[in-house]
Amino acid sequence: MRTNVNGEWREADIWPGASLLTLLRDAFGLTGSKNACEQGECGSCSVWLDGELVCACLVLAAQAHDRQVRTVESVADGQRMSAVQDAFVEAGAVQCGFCTPGFVVAVTHLLAQDPNPNEVQVREALSGNICRCTGYAKILDAVTLAASRLREDR
Amino acid sequence: MLRLPPLRYLRPTSVEAAAEAVAEHPGAMLIAGGTDLVPNLKRRQFDAPVLVSLRGIAGFDGIQGEPGRGMVIGAGATLDQVATHPALQTAYRALAQAAGFVSTPQIRHMGTIGGNLLVDPRCNYYNQSAAWRQAVGYCLKRDGDICLVARSSPRCWAVSSSDSAPVALALGAELTLRGAEGERRGAAADLYRDDGIVYTTKRADDVIVGIHLPAAPAMTSAYWKLRRRGSFDFPVLGAAVALDWADGMVRVARGALGAAGSRPVEVSHLLTPLVGRRPDDELIAQVAEAAEKPARPLDNTDFSHYWRKRMTRVLIERALRDACGLDPLAGRLTAQTRSGQAA
Numbered sequence: 001m002r003t004n005v006n007g008e009w010r011e012a013d014i015w016p017g018a019s020l021l022t023l024l025r026d027a028f029g030l031t032g033s034k035n036a037c038e039q040g041e042c043g044s045c046s047v048w049l050d051g052e053l054v055c056a057c058l059v060l061a062a063q064a065h066d067r068q069v070r071t072v073e074s075v076a077d078g079q080r081m082s083a084v085q086d087a088f089v090e091a092g093a094v095q096c097g098f099c100t101p102g103f104v105v106a107v108t109h110l111l112a113q114d115p116n117p118n119e120v121q122v123r124e125a126l127s128g129n130i131c132r133c134t135g136y137a138k139i140l141d142a143v144t145l146a147a148s149r150l151r152e153d154r
Numbered sequence: 155m156l157r158l159p160p161l162r163y164l165r166p167t168s169v170e171a172a173a174e175a176v177a178e179h180p181g182a183m184l185i186a187g188g189t190d191l192v193p194n195l196k197r198r199q200f201d202a203p204v205l206v207s208l209r210g211i212a213g214f215d216g217i218q219g220e221p222g223r224g225m226v227i228g229a230g231a232t233l234d235q236v237a238t239h240p241a242l243q244t245a246y247r248a249l250a251q252a253a254g255f256v257s258t259p260q261i262r263h264m265g266t267i268g269g270n271l272l273v274d275p276r277c278n279y280y281n282q283s284a285a286w287r288q289a290v291g292y293c294l295k296r297d298g299d300i301c302l303v304a305r306s307s308p309r310c311w312a313v314s315s316s317d318s319a320p321v322a323l324a325l326g327a328e329l330t331l332r333g334a335e336g337e338r339r340g341a342a343a344d345l346y347r348d349d350g351i352v353y354t355t356k357r358a359d360d361v362i363v364g365i366h367l368p369a370a371p372a373m374t375s376a377y378w379k380l381r382r383r384g385s386f387d388f389p390v391l392g393a394a395v396a397l398d399w400a401d402g403m404v405r406v407a408r409g410a411l412g413a414a415g416s417r418p419v420e421v422s423h424l425l426t427p428l429v430g431r432r433p434d435d436e437l438i439a440q441v442a443e444a445a446e447k448p449a450r451p452l453d454n455t456d457f458s459h460y461w462r463k464r465m466t467r468v469l470i471e472r473a474l475r476d477a478c479g480l481d482p483l484a485g486r487l488t489a490q491t492r493s494g495q496a497a
Contacts, residue, residue, distance in 0.1 A: 016163035017205075019192075038156040039193040040261055052234075052263040058192045059264065060185075062163040063209060106259070127385035128258025 003064050005030065006074040016062035021045045023061040024071060032072040032101045043129030046102040046109075047071050053109045055128070072101040075108055083153070084108050087146035088139075095133035102129050107143050115151055117143075156196040162204045169214070169332045169361050172206050176359035177334035179204040184361060186230055187265040189257070190273050198284045199274070199296055208268075208361065215266070221245030224369040229268025229362040234259070236267050236318075246325060246367050248375035248394050248477075252317040255379045258386050268362040271319055271329075271342070275312035275350045275416055276388060277454045279303060295351050303454040311452050312350030313413050315388045319346065320418040321377050323410035324394035326368050333360040343410075346417035353416060372399045376476035378469045379412075382456050389413040390455045391462050393469040397428070397477045404428045409473070414449035414466065421445040421470070433478050439486040442471035465491070 001012050003020075005028060012027035019038075024030045024047070034044035038057045045056040048070035056069075075082045084107050087093070094100050103126065110117060110125040117125065122143050131139060164179075166172040176182045182204035185191050194200055208214060214230035217239055225246070227236065236242060237254030256262055256270060279293045279302040292298030294310045301307045322329075322342035330339045342365075345354050356362070375396035381387035392412025398405045407425035410418045424445040431437060446466035451459040468491055472482040482488075 017158040017161050019158075035155075038196065040189055040257075043258065043260055046260060049264075052232075053260055054264050055189075055260045058189050058261075060158075060163065060188065060192065060205075062165075063188065063207065124385065125259055128260040 001027075001061050001065055003061075003066070004068045006070055012061075014061050016060060018061045019057050020047070020049070020059035020061055020064045020069065021056035023064065024056060024069070030071050030073050034098055034101055036098065037130075041130065042099070042102070043106060044099055044102040046105040046129065048105070048109070053106060053128075072105050075104055082108065083149045084111065084142075084146045087142040087149065091138050091142035091145055093135060093138040093142035095131075095135050099129060099131045099133075103131070103139060107146065110143070111147055111150055115154070116147060156193075158192070158195050159198065159201065161195075161202055164204060164206045165210060166206060167211060169208075169211055169363055172208055172211065173332055173334045173359045173361050175204075175206045179206075182206055182358070184208055186269045187232065187261075188269075189261045189265040190269060194274055197282070199280065208266075214363075217242070219367075221373075222369060222371050225367045227267055227365040227367070229271075229364060230266050233257075233262040233265045233267060233270060237262065245370050245373065246375060248321045248324060248377040248396060249318065249367070252321045252377045252379075252392070252394070255377070255389075256317050267318060267365060270316050271322060271345070271362065271365075272354065272356070273314075273316040273319075275310075275353050276315040277303065277310075277312040277350065278456075279454065280312055303452050310350030310416070311454060312353075312416060313452075313455055314346070314353065314415060314417050315413055315455075316418070317377070317379060317389055317392055317412060320392050320394040320410035320412035321375070322365065323418050323420055324396040324408045324422075325370075325373075325375060326396070326408060328366040328368075329362055330364040330366065331356060331360040332363045333357055337363070339366070343418075343420060348415065348417050350416045370396075370398070372405075373397065374399065374477045374479070376473045376482075378473040378476065378482070380457075380462070380465055380469055387456070390457050391449075391451070391465060391469055393466070393473040395425070395470070395473045395477050397474075403430055403432055405430075409445065409470070411449050411466065411470075413455065413462075414451055419448045421448060424448075425474075428474075433474065435480070435485060438474045438478065438480075439471055442467045442474060442485075442487060445470050 036044040040058040183202040219225035233253040380391040395409040408422040451462040476482040
């Protein structure tokens with residue numbers, strides 16, 4: 001199996017029915033993407049596959065062969081967190097933290113496509129990510145905060 | 155941890171080779187986006203010793219044509235592509251709406267329109283973990299010998315849960331299928347069988363290649379979906395309508411209901427009172443009341459089936475009003491739900 005992960009081509013000996021999530025976590029040691037529902041419902045394993053937001057648990061490793069994958073590990077700039085990550089911390093949008101990597105990826109994806117989404121668009125864009133600490137209000141605050149900072153930076 | 159059963163994964167580079175690969179390997183299944191297939195395999199709802207991938211087939215996801223002459227959607231187009239395509243959003247609005255209502259952004263980026271037409275029918279007794287199904291003794295659809303919804307029934311009553319299927323019927327779409335023995339084209343309605351297990355006429359090796367939408371220079375359409383969470387759920391009811399107009403009058407009216415049986419339920423014959431008329435509030439309400447008759451929801455999805463039956467006329471009214479350019483929620487049947495009469 002040969003996959004480009006966060007800009008670097010990597011190879012692994014893994015059976016084709018393993019999920020992309022297993023490939024990332026167990027073969028490549030990228031444990032930022034979380035393994036929760038394993039059925040495409042919760043969004044904890046959100047990654048980019050060829051630039052599209054997908055659930056890594058539903059992508060077979062074989063389907064990611066020869067393709068570009070970007071994970072939550074690529075969001076920060078070295079030790080410096082991204083504006084989205086900073087906003088999550090400042091808004092108190094992290095409780096237990098298990099859903100957070102998936103949310104960070106989904107929010108990063110949203111704001112890259114639409115720097116100024118309204119609340120309906122934010123809710124729709126995040127409908128594939130579930131937070132069981134019921135922290136949605138603060139997550140929405142974090143999106144607003146990140147969006148305003150990113151707009152100032154332009 | 156949910157794991158896939160042992161399987162081989164084949165990567166043909168043409169539709170012909172994919173069809174032949176399925177024909178050659180008994181029990182093989184086609185996989186496109188895999189967003190329905192993979193979780194079902196993880197829960198052991200299918201056996202598939204071989205998966206034949208449709209990804210990577212050139213031209214399989216194209217969207218071509220224009221509304222004046224008709225359009226063709228490659229079956230491998232993702233639901234997101236269909237939902238956001240400008241020409242589809244205007245001339246075939248119900249289809250773009252239906253694709254956009256499926257699941258979540260993550261799933262719409264992977265799942266394809268061809269795959270959504272073929273969503274495995276769902277049931278409260280079937281879409282459960284392997285352990286849950288073992289505990290209740292399994293059901294007719296998988297591993298058991300009785301239907302747990304209707305115990306004396308010789309057939310499976312799993313529910314057609316595709317959002318795009320009723321829309322395909324309402325739009326009068328045709329499908330091209332390519333199997334090991336050649337290509338054929340037929341009405342989308344002919345794809346479906348009224349059975350929760352053998353729910354299509356498609357052979358295992360048939361690949362849906364294209365969805366053909368007829369020329370629609372003067373068509374309006376709408377799809378309304380009932381579900382628990384407005385953001386993310388399979389339909390417990392869907393109403394798709396398409397109206398073709400001439401001189402401000404309805405020329406042709408077609409419609410179909412989703413999640414109202416084991417296949418999408420055609421109601422076009424009950425919409426004929428609209429033809430030759432400029433539909434007003436009362437005509438739409440009357441037609442919607444009549445058009446709910448073929449819906450036979452059973453107690454095997456989310457929500458009570460009595461309520462789903464009572465909401466059928468309401469949803470048809472909303473879809474018809476939407477397609478007529480009227481406020482969808484301002485109709486008589488919706489008003490009755492507010493006063494508690496329909497609920």
